[in-house]
Amino acid sequence: xxxxSPAALYRSMRLIRSFEEQAxxxxxxxxxxGGTHPYIGQEAVAVGVCAALDPGDQLTSTxxxxxxVLAKGAEPRRMLAELTGRETGLNRGRxxxxxxxxxxxxxxxxxxxxxxxxxxxxxxxxAALRQGSGRVxxxxxxxxxxxxxxxxxxxxxxxxxxxxxLFVCENNGYATTLSVQAGVAGSAxxxxxxxxxxxxxxxxxxxxxxxxxxxxxxxxxxxxGGPSFLECRxxxxxxxxxxxxxxxxxxxxAEEIDSWRSRDPLESGAAxxxxxxxxxxxxxxxxxxxxxxxxxxxxxHPDPAxxxxxxxxxxxxxxxxxxxxxxx
Amino acid sequence: MTKLSYAKALNRALADExxxxxxxxxxxxxxxxxxxxxxxxxxxxxxxxxVVDTPLSEQAFSSxxxxxxxxxxxxxxxxxxxxxxxLVFEQIANQAHKISLMTGGQIxxxxxxxxxGSGSREGWAGQxxxxxxxxxxxxxxxxxxxxxxxxxxxxxxxxxxxxxxVVLFAPAGAMGVRxxxxxxxxxxxxxxARVHRAGxxxxxxxxxxxxYEALAVAEELAPEVSVEVFDPRTLYPFDFAALNDxxxxxxxxxxxxxxxxxxxxxxxxxxxxxxLGMPLRAAPRRVTRPDGAVLPFxxxxxxxxxxxxxxxxxxxxxxxxxx
Ligand SMILES: Cc1ncc(C[n+]2csc(CCOP(=O)(O)OP(=O)(O)O)c2C)c(N)n1
Numbered sequence: 001x002x003x004x005s006p007a008a009l010y011r012s013m014r015l016i017r018s019f020e021e022q023a024x025x026x027x028x029x030x031x032x033x034g035g036t037h038p039y040i041g042q043e044a045v046a047v048g049v050c051a052a053l054d055p056g057d058q059l060t061s062t063x064x065x066x067x068x069v070l071a072k073g074a075e076p077r078r079m080l081a082e083l084t085g086r087e088t089g090l091n092r093g094r095x096x097x098x099x100x101x102x103x104x105x106x107x108x109x110x111x112x113x114x115x116x117x118x119x120x121x122x123x124x125x126x127a128a129l130r131q132g133s134g135r136v137x138x139x140x141x142x143x144x145x146x147x148x149x150x151x152x153x154x155x156x157x158x159x160x161x162x163x164x165x166l167f168v169c170e171n172n173g174y175a176t177t178l179s180v181q182a183g184v185a186g187s188a189x190x191x192x193x194x195x196x197x198x199x200x201x202x203x204x205x206x207x208x209x210x211x212x213x214x215x216x217x218x219x220x221x222x223x224x225g226g227p228s229f230l231e232c233r234x235x236x237x238x239x240x241x242x243x244x245x246x247x248x249x250x251x252x253x254a255e256e257i258d259s260w261r262s263r264d265p266l267e268s269g270a271a272x273x274x275x276x277x278x279x280x281x282x283x284x285x286x287x288x289x290x291x292x293x294x295x296x297x298x299x300x301h302p303d304p305a306x307x308x309x310x311x312x313x314x315x316x317x318x319x320x321x322x323x324x325x326x327x328x
Numbered sequence: 329m330t331k332l333s334y335a336k337a338l339n340r341a342l343a344d345e346x347x348x349x350x351x352x353x354x355x356x357x358x359x360x361x362x363x364x365x366x367x368x369x370x371x372x373x374x375x376x377x378x379v380v381d382t383p384l385s386e387q388a389f390s391s392x393x394x395x396x397x398x399x400x401x402x403x404x405x406x407x408x409x410x411x412x413x414x415l416v417f418e419q420i421a422n423q424a425h426k427i428s429l430m431t432g433g434q435i436x437x438x439x440x441x442x443x444x445g446s447g448s449r450e451g452w453a454g455q456x457x458x459x460x461x462x463x464x465x466x467x468x469x470x471x472x473x474x475x476x477x478x479x480x481x482x483x484x485x486x487x488x489x490x491x492x493x494v495v496l497f498a499p500a501g502a503m504g505v506r507x508x509x510x511x512x513x514x515x516x517x518x519x520x521a522r523v524h525r526a527g528x529x530x531x532x533x534x535x536x537x538x539x540y541e542a543l544a545v546a547e548e549l550a551p552e553v554s555v556e557v558f559d560p561r562t563l564y565p566f567d568f569a570a571l572n573d574x575x576x577x578x579x580x581x582x583x584x585x586x587x588x589x590x591x592x593x594x595x596x597x598x599x600x601x602x603x604l605g606m607p608l609r610a611a612p613r614r615v616t617r618p619d620g621a622v623l624p625f626x627x628x629x630x631x632x633x634x635x636x637x638x639x640x641x642x643x644x645x646x647x648x649x650x651x
Contacts, residue, residue, distance in 0.1 A: 033627045034451020085451075085626030096453040096625030112455035113411065114384050147383040175384055177361040183383040249361040304632035307624050318619030321589050322639045323646075 004051040006272035007281065009207040012051070013043040013266050014278075014285045016067045019076055022289050023066065023083060023097075027242045031297065032083050036097045039067035041237035044265035045170050046071040048210025049138055049230075052218045058106035058124050059138040060117030063098045064170075064236075065110030068140050074102045077292035086299030093302045094310060108137075114175075115141060115148030118167065122158045125165040125227075136221045138166040138214075144175025146184055146191055155229075159195035162226035166217045167192065169231045170204065176240045177251040192229035204234030205265045208272070235260035332509045334502050335365035337477035338444070340513070341484035342366065342404065346374045349402060352488060353378045355389045356406030364408055364444045365503065386412050390419035390441070394427070394493075397439045402488055405439065410446040410458045410497070421467045424493040436491040442484070446497040447537070447586055448623055448630055457623035457630070459536075461497050462587040465564035465596070470494040470518055472562050475539035477507040479561055482516030490518060499586070501537025521567035523574065527556030530580035530647055532640070533571065533597055535560055538584045541637045545644060553648055563593055568600055575601055580647045581612040584640050589616040613643040 020040045026032040039046070042064075050071035053059070061068040069079060074090060082089025083097050090102050101109035108124060111117040121139030128135035145151050146169065158165050169188050173180050192199035198220070202213040210232055217228035237257065239245060270278040308318055332340075345352045354367065360381050362368030371379040382389045386407065393403035407413065413420070424437045447459035464471040470492055474480040480498060487494035524539060525546050532555055534542035539559050546555035558574050560566055575581050581601055585594035594614035601612065615635040623630050 032451075034449070034453070034625070082625075085628070091625070093626035093629065094454075094624040096451065098453055098455065099625070112453065113415070144384040147385045147388075149385070149387050175357075177358045177363065178381060178383065182381065247363065249358075249363060251361060301628050302624070302626050304628050307629040307632040308618055308621060311620065311622060318621065319589060321614075321616040321618045321621070321633070321635055322643055323613060 004211060006208070006269065007277060009047055009051060009211070010269040010273060010278060011281050011285070012047040012071055013207060013269050014281055015076065015288070016043045016046065016070050017266055018285045018289045019066060019070060019079070022080070022293060024242065026084065032097070033085065034096060035242035036066070036083065037064040037241050038236065038238035039064050041260065041264070042170055042172060042204065042234045043067055044207035044210055044269070045168065045204045045232045045234055046140070048207040049166070049168050049214045051211045052214035053136065053138060056106065057136045057138070058108055058121070059140065060108050060121040061110040061140050062117060062142060063110065063112050063114070064142070065100060065140070066097070069100045069102065069107055069110060072107050073105045074100070074107060076288060077295040080292045080296035081299045084296045084299070085301065086296060087302045088295070088299035092310070115145035115151045117141060118145070118151045118154040122154050122163050122165050125158070125163040126161065128164055134222055136164045136166060136218050138168055140168045140170060142175060143169060143171040143173070143180045143184060143188065144178070146188055152191065155192060155195040155197060158227040159197045162224070164221035165227045166214065166221060167197070167227065167229040169229065170234055171231050172234050172236045174240070174251070177249055179251070188231040189229070197227050197229050199229035199231065201231045201233065204232030205263045205268065207265060207269055237261055330509055331506045332477045333504065333506045334477045334480050334498065335444070337481040337513070338366045338442070338484055338498060339368060339370070341481045341488070342370060343373065345485060345488045346370065346378060351400060351402045352404065353380065353396070353401055354404045354406060355380045355382050355393050357382060357384060357408050359406065364406065366406055366442065366444050386416050387419055390416040391423055393439050394419065394424045394437055397437050398435060402438050403440070404488060405441045407441065407443050409456050410443050410460060411455050413443065413460050420464070420469060420493060420495065425467060425469050428492065437493050438491050439493045440484070440487040441493070441495045442498065443495065444498045445500040445503060447499045447501060448634055449500045450630060451625065451627055453625040454622045459497065459499065459586045461563055462591070462593045464495045465593060466591070468564060470562070471564040472496040472518065473499070473536045474561060475502055475536055475559055477505060478509055478513060479516055479522070481513045483518070483561065485515045486518050489515070494518070497536065499536035505540070516561065519562050519565040519567055521558060521560045521570040523556060524559055525555065525557040527554040527578065529554040529578055530582060530644055531556045531558050531571070531574045531578045532644065533558045533560065533581070533583040535563065536586065538586055538635065541640055542584060545637055545641045548641065549644060553644060555644060566597070568604070571597070571601065572604060572606065575606045575608070579607065579609040581608060582615065582640065582643045582647055583612070584615040584635050586635055587617060588619060588621050589614065590619040592616050610647040613647055615639045615643050
């Protein structure tokens with residue numbers, strides 16, 4: 001595994017940040033319907049972990065998945081086309097923000113059900129083992145997922161069968177409005193330890209630190225050493241969902257948000273570069289995003305007559321919901 | 329006279345029952361913050377011991393509520409999204425629902441499961457747009473789908489007082505509805521239908537937010553067609569006696585149903601009417617989501633899959649064309 005350069009880590013974080021800011025603007029302008037779960041603040045986790053993965057490795061993602069999907073290499077313009085519901089999107093406009101997937105890049109899909117990605121990752125890891133492919137699978141989830149039974153069942157199977165899977169808990173302190181203190185008995189690391197899975201806590205605002213820990217875990221998995229568990233301590237700067245602004249719920253203090261903002265992973269990432277080096281990267285990403293917006297909004301809307309295309313692999317089209325229209 | 333919103337009606341029903349009966353309590357996610365609109369203010373009024381913010385442990389807290397019910401409590405469980413019902417099907421269908429019969433009637437399980445924002449919320453895609461009431465009616469869990477704020481209030485109150493498990497679906501499309509409440513809010517009996525608009529030509533069965541679509545179509549067609557809008561309010565048990573009366577008068581039937589066509593509620597309603605031997609003057613029609621629909625994300629696709637006003641109008645006219 002080659003060591004990623006600070007510039008590469010920064011570039012990836014910058015891309016995610018700019019993408020998310022652009023997405024927020026498109027939610028506000030109504031181009032993105034349904035809203036998004038912003039990843040702003042957590043970039044170092046996706047970037048650090050994905051930098052430790054090979055192109056052939058896989059991941060499962062969450063409702064807050066834009067960062068994971070982009071860090072694994074998804075094209076920003078096709079991702080943005082997906083968020084705006086276009087035929088040119090990653091999922092042809094059928095999935096949207098919470099289900100973005102790019103199988104060619106090993107992205108097995110973002111998931112709208114909390115905790116639901118972990119067993120899917122474990123299954124892919126199990127297959128990798130059977131196939132002798134040397135593939136490793138990373139599974140991202142939040143602190144809220146620690147309380148889903150299916151996650152605990154998955155830890156057991158992964159530990160029992162020594163699956164090459166990396167469980168990445170993004171502990172941003174909250175499951176929607178519930179603080180981790182009010183939600184998790186014991187600790188995240190304790191969950192993993194109970195199943196004999198090596199677990200480590202890492203500063204999730206530091207891409208270099210996340211990468212180092214993830215790289216150790218990935219090497220161990222590739223060498224047959226089984227699963228690992230990373231708890232990345234991080235924070236989301238924005239609300240749980242873009243709708244939160246409208247509902248105006250208060251569960252975090254301004255001081256708390258400010259103190260985490262002062263540890264912005266993007267700023268510490270930029271600090272590792274040569275003076276002024278980030279300017280060129282910022283410029284490149286700005287152009288890339290402008291082009292992505294143009295591409296996304298120029299894409300055709302999918303044909304409503306084909307709303308349920310892709311429901312069945314064999315092309316079977318279900319009967320419509322009313323008899324008046326002739327069956328397609 | 330006050331304008332009462334649907335969400336506020338559910339909030340008031342919870343508040344009234346929490347006040348009336350010490351055994352009532354509420355479990356769910358982000359209840360304190362009142363995120364889904366049902367619980368604002370309740371934790372402050374009744375305390376965090378009775379309005380319980382839970383971790384994301386739906387399977388656990390669904391059956392935990394059952395356990396509490398067996399010990400004399402009357403828990404209400406709120407789910408943030410309708411698809412979570414697939415996650416807790418074991419707890420509701422296999423545990424809560426069966427326990428009374430399996431214990432030979434030794435046990436009753438007065439748990440209420442409430443699903444605010446059921447159905448499409450436009451742009452929430454596959455895993456957040458289900459409206460799975462037909463599944464619960466199929467299993468035989470008491471299944472409620474109120475359309476109006478007053479019915480939402482009355483049915484939730486009845487659900488909480490009911491000795492059996494009840495699932496109440498509050499459709500996303502109705503959550504914002506407001507109603508002038510002239511009479512005092514009162515319990516609505518489970519299993520009683522309601523006719524929103526009387527008519528003589530065709531009975532349109534519509535539940536939840538689709539009642540409003542049906543009323544709009546009825547209004548639109550009023551010069552030529554006299555449409556009766558029949559709202560079952562309760563999908564299980566279904567008020568077939570009232571439906572029988574209605575179809576007996578009109579002789580025509582259209583069902584609009586926001587669940588999938590295959591094995592859906594509309595199929596059951598039509599089959600039952602046909603089976604009862606009602607003399608129909610035209611073939612009955614249904615307007616539903618397509619077979620096995622998964623709601624796609626893009627807004628044009630989302631809307632294409634949902635039953636709507638246009639298709640309902642066409643279906644009503646189709647029954648009129650066939651004499
Ligand atoms: C099983 C399940 N329960 C509830 C929800 C509603 N919901 C969506 S995201 C979320 C909070 C998740 O918190 P966490 O896992 O910590 O991830 P974060 O949002 O902090 O990234 C909730 C409650 C859901 N999607 N799935």
